[in-house]
Amino acid sequence: MAIQISPSILSADFAHLADEAAAVSPSADWLHVDVMDGHFVPNLTLGLPVVESLLKATDTPLDCHLMIEDPDRWAPAYAEAGAGSVTVHARAASAPVRTLREIRRLGARAGLALNPAEPVEPYADIVGEMDMLLLMTVEPGFGGQSFLDVVLPKIRRAREILDTREASVWLQVDGGVSAETIERAAEAGADVFVAGSAVYGAQDPAKAVESLRALAVEAAGGR
Numbered sequence: 001m002a003i004q005i006s007p008s009i010l011s012a013d014f015a016h017l018a019d020e021a022a023a024v025s026p027s028a029d030w031l032h033v034d035v036m037d038g039h040f041v042p043n044l045t046l047g048l049p050v051v052e053s054l055l056k057a058t059d060t061p062l063d064c065h066l067m068i069e070d071p072d073r074w075a076p077a078y079a080e081a082g083a084g085s086v087t088v089h090a091r092a093a094s095a096p097v098r099t100l101r102e103i104r105r106l107g108a109r110a111g112l113a114l115n116p117a118e119p120v121e122p123y124a125d126i127v128g129e130m131d132m133l134l135l136m137t138v139e140p141g142f143g144g145q146s147f148l149d150v151v152l153p154k155i156r157r158a159r160e161i162l163d164t165r166e167a168s169v170w171l172q173v174d175g176g177v178s179a180e181t182i183e184r185a186a187e188a189g190a191d192v193f194v195a196g197s198a199v200y201g202a203q204d205p206a207k208a209v210e211s212l213r214a215l216a217v218e219a220a221g222g223r
């Protein structure tokens with residue numbers, strides 16, 4: 001699987017989201033949109049109306065990361081609106097398989113997310129229901145946190161599970177991904193990298209995306 005970079009607009013200027021999307025569109029594979037409800041995580045960001053506006057403002061596909069309670073109820077609307085990918089947190093979903101299937105039925109890629117302390121093994125039997133597994137490399141809720149190296153063994157185990165069961169499932173990491181950390185995550189087996197502050201904190205965000213991609217491709221060793 002080719003390495004993909006998904007810049008997170010969590011670190012962008014929310015008053016100029018169309019411009020911020022355009023700043024990375026030459027090099028980004030996705031635009032990562034962090035939806036936080038102030039309940040599942042202690043932070044509040046944006047929701048469906050902003051996603052609908054962003055869909056009109058950019059051709060870059062949206063990678064919606066829902067950090068919300070009751071995603072079974074809300075996730076389908078993001079798929080229906082036209083998001084390219086919709087990811088729900090396993091612990092928040094009461095019927096994850098049904099919700100993943102509904103996201104797919106509505107035409108989006110379906111993702112399941114795990115927090116740093118949540119094991120991957122209980123989900124091994126349902127990897128066929130997902131298009132992407134997201135392993136958080138920070139506790140969700142805020143941008144600009146430090147990458148948690150304790151997640152690296154889980155990235156390796158997830159890679160093994162996906163390779164043996166369902167090779168087409170993408171393995172995304174999110175949180176603290178930067179030029180200092182992306183090689184460790186890529187070497188462990190991740191192939192889709194979310195980066196917020198490392199991209200939008202850079203002088204040239206599009207160039208930062210390309211630098212991150214080059215580091216990950218090298219570390220993945222042509223995997």
Ligand SMILES: O=C(CO)[C@H](O)[C@H](O)COP(=O)(O)O
Nearest residue numbers: 140141143144175176196197
């Ligand atoms: O889901 C998230 C936080 O919950 C963000 O996507 C993530 O933290 C990106 O920001 P940074 O790269 O600055 O860590």
Ligand SMILES: [Fe+2]
Nearest residue numbers: 034065174194
């Ligand atoms: Fe995210």
